Every structure is written in structure tokens, then in C-alpha cells.
Amino acid sequence: MGINYIYPEFEVIRDTARCIACRVCERQCANEVHRFDAELGMMTADDSKCVDCHRCVSLCPTRALHIEKSRHTFRENANWTSDKITEIYRQAGTGGVLLSSMGNPQNIPVYWDKMLINASQVTNPPIDPLREPMETKTTLGAKPKKIERDNAGRIIDNRSPRLTLSTPIMFSAMSYGSISYNAHESLARAARELGIYYNTGEGGLHRDFYEYGPNTIVQVASGRFGVHKEYLETAAAIEIKMGQGAKPGIGGHLPGTKIVGDVSATRMIPEGSDAISPAPHHDIYSIEDLRQLVFSLKEATNYKKPIIVKIAAVHNIAAIASGIARSGADMIAIDGFRGGTGAAPTRIRDNVGIPIELALASVDTRLREEGIRGDVSLLAAGSIRCASDVVKAIALGADACYIGTGALIALGCHVCRTCHTGKCNWGIATQREDLVKRLNPDIGSQRLVNLIKAWDHEIKEIMGGMGINSIEALRGNRLMLRGIGLTEKELEILGIMHAGE
């Protein structure tokens, strides 16, 4: 007892020749790393509190700071890594479950990086997206099984309600409470300007954001926080959250310290009470039960809203998705194990679930084999990092992709993975007023708009190179992908050939 077993993970390196003791770093750091020592007349740092969020580094006017990963070493080996040793010290000190934020950081194959995209040469010429039309507009929802006409021969519009996106990208579910008001506003405004959708997550919809309803997907999760008729009616679509890629099989927990003011009113729970979502929906124990909820929500909204069912990518995902496709849902969102989160038990985040690439390919294959692929749209989520990931996801069978962590990075997140502390120095994963105002929604929404527009340009360029001029022609077109360094089994599940074939 009394011994501090854990050596700080990071070292704050200050160039004293450059530092002018302006104390910006002291004011900017919510973790209270920096302090002005009046006796010494200089700045000092407590390395043990540093989370490497780069706020001080980015704002230091003289570039006097940088953060280094500590050179302190354990006598580690391939089995007992520094992380594993530190985790045991931490648990031996607290007796508690380890908590983490953001997605799974483990060194497990990222299949996006093991797939290469085709380009046309000679016989099937590429298309120049600057000179020829290129369609990235995407429609989501069930496709009619057959075309029906009235007596005058006019086509009867018997399509179920759907979503139309200017490009096949949406912002993932992130609740008000886990992210700040200003982050939420940035996402909502960007979605409206881009003609896409953002997702409330399970925290309800703040009154101020009802005006963004036509670009809002609202969630109905196991805790039913903030769910009422007006909430459902305001949205463009409703998502039933059955699972989340970062923590499959468990519920959610937003600590009472974050349930303050408007967050508590929006969730419809008392201030200071923990928001605990149960692991299951207590009214869903079968596909038939899920079907009842799907139709209850449709009934409550006059059959005007498409229903999405969101599930975590897990072992028997294809069979689960097949059931959901028969439940009356219009879309299935599949969230891979690298998906981000505000807080998850570390063991769950790092060990449960499967990669989105394998899950998506196996679901698309199964639904095609069963002849029900047109009954639902597939949304891929869980670490979509760039435009080529989107193209690969669509070629594997997705209709559109959700991005979460990527959107937060556009807002300034430095992926320090300490969202669960509520002290986000970038004003994103926090409810502290002084921190929230650091994120300007004017700038935030513009940065999100820039990001998605840039990706849209890149998607068009890549599609043009393939000689494809619409998302429709790319969807499920696995001939456009080749694997590199993959086993026969991996190629079989992905449904693609190896490079060179």
C-alpha cells in the first residue's frame, strides 16, 4: 500500500527556452496537468494526469510543448505487455471494471486495408467525374417486389417510406449527454446542409433540435429514454437499437454526473440519476417480439417512417439479419467491433464482436441467397475511416455507411480515448459548460460539411476509375474488389477473389 505502481503513460516535454509562461496550457487543460509555480517562476506539469489530447500542444502560442509516449518500460514480453501489467495494477488498486472509450484498438486485421479496388483499362473505359454525370444520391428502404399499374397504366407508388441521401454517408448514433449540445448541433446542421441524416442515439431529442427533424433519425433503445409520440413523429426515421459494435451484449451506462440540466429533461429522467439501459429490450426475446415493436412504431407514426434495426456484428450475424429482414424493418444497421463509444468496459470493447467487413459480406450473401435482399437496406458502421472504406463497404453489399468517430475527429477530437471521464478538452464528449463552448457549431458544422463533400468527390473519382457511374451499380459488386494477403476462408466469406486472379 502507498506505492504508486503505475508510471505515467505520457511525458509532457516543455521547451523552457520557448515557454513565455502565458499559462494558456494551464487554462486549457481540464485534466489540470499544467501549473504555474510562482516560487520557481515557471510552468510545471503533472505527467500522471495527461491523456495526450493535444489541446495544450495545439494552442501553445510558442510551440513550446509536445507530448511523448513515456519511454519508461516494463520488463514486458509478447504475453505480458505493458498494457496488461498496468491493467492488473489498476484493478488491484480499485477492484473495479476497467472502462474505455472509442473503438477497439487491438491489432486485429483491418480488412478494408486488405482489399484493393479495380480500375478500368482499355475495354471498359473509366469515366471522368468532372465531365460526365456521376450519381451518388442514394435511396434507403425496402424495394417493391413488383411494379403495379392502375387501370390507366400508370405506375402505382406502393413503396414503403424511405430516406434519400445526397451521398451514401450518415452520422452515427451519438446521444446528447454522451456528446455535448454544440457537437449535437454541429451534426444536425451539417446533416441538413448536406441532405443526409444524423442520429440522436438513445438520449432523446433536445427541443432545440426539433427543427432538424427531416434530417434526424431517432433511436428507441432498451432504456426508452426520451421516447414519446412527438419525438417519433418529428424524425425522418426511427432506429431500434438492439446492440452496439463497441459493446455487444451489454447495456449502456451514462453516469449521473452527466445527467444534468437539459440532458436530464431530454432523457426524461431526474438530474443526477444514472441512465442505465438494460442489456436486452425487456419486451424482445424473439424475432416475433421485434416484429411487434417494429409495427408498434409504424402504427404510432401512421406508417410514414422507415424503421431501422441496429445490431452489433456478432458470430451468427447472417441468421440474425435474415430474421430482422422478415420482421418488417426497412433497414438493418450493422455495427462492427471497432465502432466508437463514449464508455464501454475495456474487456468487452476489446474482445467481443467481429469486424464489420466480414459481417457485412456474410449478411449480404445470406439475404441474396434467401431472395430477400431487396426487402431491406443495409447500413454499415464501425470504423469507416475514409472514402475508400465507403466504396469497399458498398461493393461488399452496403447501401450506405454510418460514420461516428470520423465525424468527431472532423470536430476536433484527437482520439485520446477518455470520453468516459466527461472532461473532453475539445468540447465534444462533455457537459461542462466551459468546455462545451470551445466547440463552435458554426465551425463544427462547416468542417463536417467539408469532410463529407470531400469524401463524395473521392467516391466519384474512385467510381469513375472503375467505369461505374452510380452507387446503384457499385452496390454488392464484389468483382470490383480483390483481396491481398488473405486466407481462402477470409476470401470466401468476403466473396472476393485474390489479387492476381
Ligand code: SF4
Ligand atoms: S501555453 Fe506554451 S507558452 Fe504558454 S505557458 Fe504553456 S507551454 Fe508555456
Ligand code: SF4
Ligand atoms: S471526444 Fe474528446 S475525450 Fe473523446 S476521444 Fe475525442 S478528444 Fe478525447
